[in-house]
Amino acid sequence: MFRTWRQRVTFSDIMVWIIGLAIGVVVVWGTISTIQSGKYSAESWFDLIVKGLALGGVYALIAMGYTLVYGILRMINFAHSEVFMSGPVTAVFLANALAASGFLNKQPLLSILAIALLSMLVSMTVAILVERIAYRPLRNAPRLVPLITAIGASFFLQYTFRGFYGSGFQAYPTIDALAGSWKIGTVQLYKTQAVVIMAAIVLMFLLYAIVMWSKLGKAMRAVSEDREAAALMGIDADKIIVFTFALGGAAAGIGGILYILLFPIAHFYMGFIPGLKAFTAAVLGGIGNVPGAFLGSMVLGLIESLGPNLFLDGLGIPNASQLKDALAFIILVFILIFRPSGILGERTAQTKA
Amino acid sequence: MPMLEVNNIHTYYGNIHALKGVSLKVEQGEIVSLIGGNGAGKTTTLRTISGALKPREGNIIFEGEDLGKRKPHQIVHKGIAMVPEGRRIFARMTVMENLEMGAYIRKDKKKIAEDLEWVFELLPRLKERRKQVGGTLSGGEQQMLATARALMTRPRLLLMDEPSMGLAPVLVEAIFDTIVRINKEGTTLLLVEQNALMALSVANRGYVLETGDIVMHDTGEALKKNEKVQKAYLGVE
Numbered sequence: 001m002f003r004t005w006r007q008r009v010t011f012s013d014i015m016v017w018i019i020g021l022a023i024g025v026v027v028v029w030g031t032i033s034t035i036q037s038g039k040y041s042a043e044s045w046f047d048l049i050v051k052g053l054a055l056g057g058v059y060a061l062i063a064m065g066y067t068l069v070y071g072i073l074r075m076i077n078f079a080h081s082e083v084f085m086s087g088p089v090t091a092v093f094l095a096n097a098l099a100a101s102g103f104l105n106k107q108p109l110l111s112i113l114a115i116a117l118l119s120m121l122v123s124m125t126v127a128i129l130v131e132r133i134a135y136r137p138l139r140n141a142p143r144l145v146p147l148i149t150a151i152g153a154s155f156f157l158q159y160t161f162r163g164f165y166g167s168g169f170q171a172y173p174t175i176d177a178l179a180g181s182w183k184i185g186t187v188q189l190y191k192t193q194a195v196v197i198m199a200a201i202v203l204m205f206l207l208y209a210i211v212m213w214s215k216l217g218k219a220m221r222a223v224s225e226d227r228e229a230a231a232l233m234g235i236d237a238d239k240i241i242v243f244t245f246a247l248g249g250a251a252a253g254i255g256g257i258l259y260i261l262l263f264p265i266a267h268f269y270m271g272f273i274p275g276l277k278a279f280t281a282a283v284l285g286g287i288g289n290v291p292g293a294f295l296g297s298m299v300l301g302l303i304e305s306l307g308p309n310l311f312l313d314g315l316g317i318p319n320a321s322q323l324k325d326a327l328a329f330i331i332l333v334f335i336l337i338f339r340p341s342g343i344l345g346e347r348t349a350q351t352k353a
Numbered sequence: 354m355p356m357l358e359v360n361n362i363h364t365y366y367g368n369i370h371a372l373k374g375v376s377l378k379v380e381q382g383e384i385v386s387l388i389g390g391n392g393a394g395k396t397t398t399l400r401t402i403s404g405a406l407k408p409r410e411g412n413i414i415f416e417g418e419d420l421g422k423r424k425p426h427q428i429v430h431k432g433i434a435m436v437p438e439g440r441r442i443f444a445r446m447t448v449m450e451n452l453e454m455g456a457y458i459r460k461d462k463k464k465i466a467e468d469l470e471w472v473f474e475l476l477p478r479l480k481e482r483r484k485q486v487g488g489t490l491s492g493g494e495q496q497m498l499a500t501a502r503a504l505m506t507r508p509r510l511l512l513m514d515e516p517s518m519g520l521a522p523v524l525v526e527a528i529f530d531t532i533v534r535i536n537k538e539g540t541t542l543l544l545v546e547q548n549a550l551m552a553l554s555v556a557n558r559g560y561v562l563e564t565g566d567i568v569m570h571d572t573g574e575a576l577k578k579n580e581k582v583q584k585a586y587l588g589v590e
Contacts, residue, residue: 215453215457218446218450218453218454219454219457221443221445221446221450222443222446222454225443225444225445225446226441226443228405228425228437228441229437229441229442229443230454231404231405231424231425231426231429232403232425232429232434232435232437232441232503233426233429233454233455233457233458233502233506234426234427234429234430234457234458234506235426235454235457236424236426237426
């Protein structure tokens with residue numbers, strides 16, 4: 001009945017294994033030779049790890065939007081990177097106004113909260129509008145159609161915001177309270193990075209709590225499992241879908257301000273790369289899975305930040321850190337080859353593909 | 354005035370004419386069974402009443418109100434719940450969460466807690482398993498959960514689609530005992546079943562559906578004694 005292993009293993013399986021093995025060897029070899037060279041001190045590794053976690057935290061907040069929407073609509077919302085962008089490119093005006101009045105450095109906490117709130121509201125509104133205008137009319141269309149619409153919506157938003165705010169770079173003012181670093185023993189901890197990591201962890205926990213324990217969160221999970229059965233409970237799927245987009249948009253908007261703390265420049269195109277990375281992270285963790293989005297984002301942040309120095313440098317590649325984006329997308333390709341369901345994604349990948 | 358009145362409904366799946374003028378009535382407090390072979394349109398009838406499918410012709414009147422334009426989730430608000438075919442419980446959510454979803458449309462926390470006690474008393478197995486994830490329950494337990502979940506919406510009319518499907522004979526009896534109890538405690542039932550003998554035994558009245566049309570209608574007892582019904586659905590030679 002069962003075929004022998006010889007019949008089951010195909011040529012492409014063997015090729016995939018060879019590629020996998022080759023990558024493994026290269027990574028291990030690069031890592032060993034980097035460590036042997038002693039080029040980087042323990043302090044600089046600590047630096048890179050913290051940087052990776054901070055980036056991962058931002059990715060996690062963006063990835064939530066992809067993963068929640070995918071869970072409920074089985075659709076990748078490619079306009080989500082613009083949902084992310086819309087918050088910080090708008091909030092920069094508030095930030096500059098606060099800085100000009102001197103309030104920003106007098107009341108840094110209040111100011112950041114106000115900026116984050118504005119960013120959150122803008123991103124949330126954009127997310128809801130995109131759902132209403134671009135996706136809802138296509139609810140019963142073939143799955144490729146909303147995907148194309150998503151890309152269209154993405155371009156539309158980019159150029160709309162460019163029309164509003166111009167194509168230039170808008171620098172965020174620096175916040176004195178977050179400048180500089182804390183010294184712990186021999187290592188330095190940048191204040192912004194520490195704040196970003198802490199905020200991201202707290203927010204991810206909050207989002208997880210909403211999804212797991214609130215009434216709307218539970219209804220969201222019910223709709224994502226079986227929309228028709230959920231309707232039989234009196235749950236209005238359209239309302240829940242709006243809530244999902246709002247939640248994802250809010251997370252992305254706050255994520256945008258955390259991103260700004262790390263890279264304080266806003267422009268209409270700023271969403272593209274972080275959006276793609278967060279999407280990669282969501283797939284890495286297992287799309288449709290909330291803890292997976294967090295885990296995948298942290299792993300991606302760390303790989304992106306540590307990877308170039310850890311295993312590319314040792315191979316003698318010059319300026320390895322310039323390759324961090326390439327590394328992130330190479331990872332996407334390999335997840336799709338070796339584990340399409342992601343780290344925690346076994347269960348979601350099987351349901352009604 | 355009957356509680357539910359289905360008047361001459363025609364329902365299509367694409368171009369397939371699935372219901373060709375089905376009419377039936379359910380009076381308050383009754384158990385009405387709808388029997389028929391595979392593909393006769395039993396499930397289609399229930400899905401049309403629950404709003405998942407829209408009839409092209411005819412109308413459905415519940416407690417004097419036309420349900421024609423209502424969406425499925427609005428029909429639940431009117432007081433009709435359904436235990437769907439194949440149970441359709443939320444497999445990744447716990448038993449408790451499934452029941453909470455049943456109570457989704459209700460606001461009164463005290464009444465919900467009371468009803469929870471009531472369904473646990475009705476189906477004590479669920480209380481033991483309340484923290485377990487739905488997908489890990491046995492078939493019989495899933496059927497109990499689907500029933501309990503529908504009851505948590507506090508329906509006046511409960512539609513049940515093939516509650517005995519795929520269950521061991523002992524469990525089938527248990528499910529029908531539960532059905533009779535639910536009815537005695539005040540819920541009107543419209544039941545669709547392949548197990549015609551059980552369905553007609555508990556029913557006040559029954560309808561026989563064949564290729565999208567009602568061909569017979571009588572009391573449960575009379576249908577059980579009817580020769581044609583015996584031959585076609587009860588396996589009596």
